[in-house]
Amino acid sequence: MKTFVYIDHFKGEAQPASWEALGLAKSLGGSSPLTMTALVFGSGVDDVAKAALEHGADEVLVADDSALMDFRVEVFASTLSALASSLSPNLILFPTTTRTRELAAMSAVDLNSNVITDATAIEVNGDKIVVTRPIYEGKLFEKVTSSSALQLITLRGRAFPKPERQTGKTGTITKVEAKTNALTSVEGYSVAEVGVSLNDAGIIVSGGRGVSNNPSLQPPAGLDDKQAEIWKAQQGFTLVGQLASVLGGAVGASRAAVDAGYIPYSNQVGQTGKVVAPDLYIACGISGAIQHLAGIRSAKMVVAINKDADAPIFKVARYGVVGDLFQIVPALTEAFKRKLGK
Amino acid sequence: MKIIACIKQVPDSEAKVKAEGGQISWRDAPLVINPFDEYAVEGALQQKEATSGASSSLSTVTALCIGPESAKEALKHALAMGADDAILVSDAALNNIDTVGAARVLAAAINKIGGVDMVVFGRQTLDSGSGLTPAQTARVLGWSMLGLAGQIKVQDGSVQVERVIEEGRQSVKAKLPAVISVVQSIGEPRYPSFMGIRKASKAEIPVWSLSDLGIPAPDAIITRTELMNPPARDTSVEIITGESPAEIAEKLADKILAEKVL
Numbered sequence: 001m002k003t004f005v006y007i008d009h010f011k012g013e014a015q016p017a018s019w020e021a022l023g024l025a026k027s028l029g030g031s032s033p034l035t036m037t038a039l040v041f042g043s044g045v046d047d048v049a050k051a052a053l054e055h056g057a058d059e060v061l062v063a064d065d066s067a068l069m070d071f072r073v074e075v076f077a078s079t080l081s082a083l084a085s086s087l088s089p090n091l092i093l094f095p096t097t098t099r100t101r102e103l104a105a106m107s108a109v110d111l112n113s114n115v116i117t118d119a120t121a122i123e124v125n126g127d128k129i130v131v132t133r134p135i136y137e138g139k140l141f142e143k144v145t146s147s148s149a150l151q152l153i154t155l156r157g158r159a160f161p162k163p164e165r166q167t168g169k170t171g172t173i174t175k176v177e178a179k180t181n182a183l184t185s186v187e188g189y190s191v192a193e194v195g196v197s198l199n200d201a202g203i204i205v206s207g208g209r210g211v212s213n214n215p216s217l218q219p220p221a222g223l224d225d226k227q228a229e230i231w232k233a234q235q236g237f238t239l240v241g242q243l244a245s246v247l248g249g250a251v252g253a254s255r256a257a258v259d260a261g262y263i264p265y266s267n268q269v270g271q272t273g274k275v276v277a278p279d280l281y282i283a284c285g286i287s288g289a290i291q292h293l294a295g296i297r298s299a300k301m302v303v304a305i306n307k308d309a310d311a312p313i314f315k316v317a318r319y320g321v322v323g324d325l326f327q328i329v330p331a332l333t334e335a336f337k338r339k340l341g342k
Numbered sequence: 343m344k345i346i347a348c349i350k351q352v353p354d355s356e357a358k359v360k361a362e363g364g365q366i367s368w369r370d371a372p373l374v375i376n377p378f379d380e381y382a383v384e385g386a387l388q389q390k391e392a393t394s395g396a397s398s399s400l401s402t403v404t405a406l407c408i409g410p411e412s413a414k415e416a417l418k419h420a421l422a423m424g425a426d427d428a429i430l431v432s433d434a435a436l437n438n439i440d441t442v443g444a445a446r447v448l449a450a451a452i453n454k455i456g457g458v459d460m461v462v463f464g465r466q467t468l469d470s471g472s473g474l475t476p477a478q479t480a481r482v483l484g485w486s487m488l489g490l491a492g493q494i495k496v497q498d499g500s501v502q503v504e505r506v507i508e509e510g511r512q513s514v515k516a517k518l519p520a521v522i523s524v525v526q527s528i529g530e531p532r533y534p535s536f537m538g539i540r541k542a543s544k545a546e547i548p549v550w551s552l553s554d555l556g557i558p559a560p561d562a563i564i565t566r567t568e569l570m571n572p573p574a575r576d577t578s579v580e581i582i583t584g585e586s587p588a589e590i591a592e593k594l595a596d597k598i599l600a601e602k603v604l
Contacts, residue, residue, distance in 0.1 A: 105477035191510035331591030
């Protein structure tokens with residue numbers, strides 16, 4: 001099976017989930033090892049290509065052109081489609097990111113195929129590939145197959161193990177043609193201080209509506225009720241953030257907290273936000289609405305801290321504390337600081 | 343400016359969706375406009391308002407949906423929010439289409455409407471959630487794709503958006519016509535007004551079939567072979583208690599460390 005793995009990167013910084021795709025491609029080879037070809041598109045991306053070799057690729061096809069300096073989906077899609085048309089792979093794997101979702105979508109139109117997104121498991125039976133993926137944001141799973149000779153699959157982050165990096169491993173790097181049919185122009189960036197991304201996070205500490213209810217806080221004078229509530233919530237999220245920080249994790253939030261304006265929606269976990277798959281999910285002041293529980297279904301372990309013993313979040317938790325998050329969360333941060341030697 | 347908002351009808355986000363006898367069941371939960379598509383309607387209405395004063399001709403928003411007859415309810419929600427008109431594409435041959443199929447049908451409908459400047463989508467649907475259709479529709483039309491926009495600005499026949507990506511924001515510009523998908527930062531969807539609801543309840547929504555669009559039924563490339571409920575979670579919760587927050591935290595930290603998830 002001729003497999004390509006698309007390496008997604010931002011300004012030369014590879015999305016770590018790309019390596020998970022390389023690891024999966026290797027395991028799909030089974031007893032007959034396949035040649036693993038990585039694809040790197042961009043401008044001045046030699047380091048990404050080298051990193052792909054060190055993560056297991058045998059060869060890397062590099063489209064290096066100033067027209068590919070910024071990700072522009074129509075240009076990247078034309079480059080990919082031309083490459084796939086001439087080299088006829090059976091399978092192209094992508095990590096699932098904002099870029100690859102659109103890139104794979106467009107190339108699928110060009111190549112008379114379609115994309116299976118967010119794969120959490122892949123079985124190969126002869127030349128048939130069966131992919132498991134969540135639908136209804138994790139409330140259900142489906143198995144799907146594609147009738148196309150070329151399959152395009154994007155992988156859910158953290159669903160497949162990341163291969164060890166073999167520093168110094170080399171391989172073939174081949175330049176391929178870039179298409180330059182741009183319809184759009186990139187005018188600039190404002191790159192946020194995002195910290196650990198929810199998609200890649202092994203540990204997530206999330207806050208809910210409950211983070212605004214600290215009775216011992218006195219908001220500064222001059223705030224109206226809504227401003228005072230948001231101010232209190234932000235103090236609450238500071239505690240959540242401190243725990244996340246000591247654990248090296250990301251900060252998440254429930255829809256209720258996002259809707260109330262406590263924190264940007266990019267932090268939202270749950271059905272209308274992000275579906276996450278951390279090893280540890282600590283829910284602080286989150287009651288556990290059905291769509292939030294769907295979003296954390298793939299978490300390996302859930303810990304819930306909530307003052308309401310009947311909150312649904314306890315039904316999915318391994319450990320729970322019925323109590324005041326404003327006392328428990330800082331105490332937990334202190335306990336981990338000591339135990340982890342930080 | 344002629345703006346299209348593409349929407350879909352899905353089970354409500356609070357619905358308990360389950361696999362029952364190989365079928366998807368949401369029991370008696372209501373079908374609603376896909377929540378992400380409410381943002382698409384909101385984004386489209388914002389652009390209508392922003393551009394209506396500037397040009398001599400008035401801007402319009404048309405809500406467009408593929409679905410069964412019952413999906414008219416989702417279109418009526420868009421009308422009640424302020425869309426000028428609505429079109430349903432409905433055909434028995436469209437029951438099992440995949441995203442490329444949907445993109446081809448939407449593109450055909452957009453071409454039939456004619457003179458369209460901007461097509462706005464939500465970033466994904468709550469059901470299949472693959473988020474592919476906006477970019478695929480753009481590709482079929484041969485138009486620019488500006489995905490995951492948190493802000494849209496139209497000026498002199500061009501559109502500039504702030505794309506919300508993993509690393510922050512990317513500002514991208516294109517000539518119209520363009521396809522745009524929006525994220526929540528576009529702004530909270532407005533509530534239907536009383537007048538809007540009255541207008542929507544009386545609206546006659548035209549229904550187009552594949553023969554009206556002049557295209558054959560698209561073949562689905564992706565097909566489902568099995569439907570599964572997620573594996574049940576080990577639900578036994580151990581409640582940690584203690585005399586003080588410090589004692590509880592101490593015990594909890596030890597439990598978490600013993601699980602080797604750090």
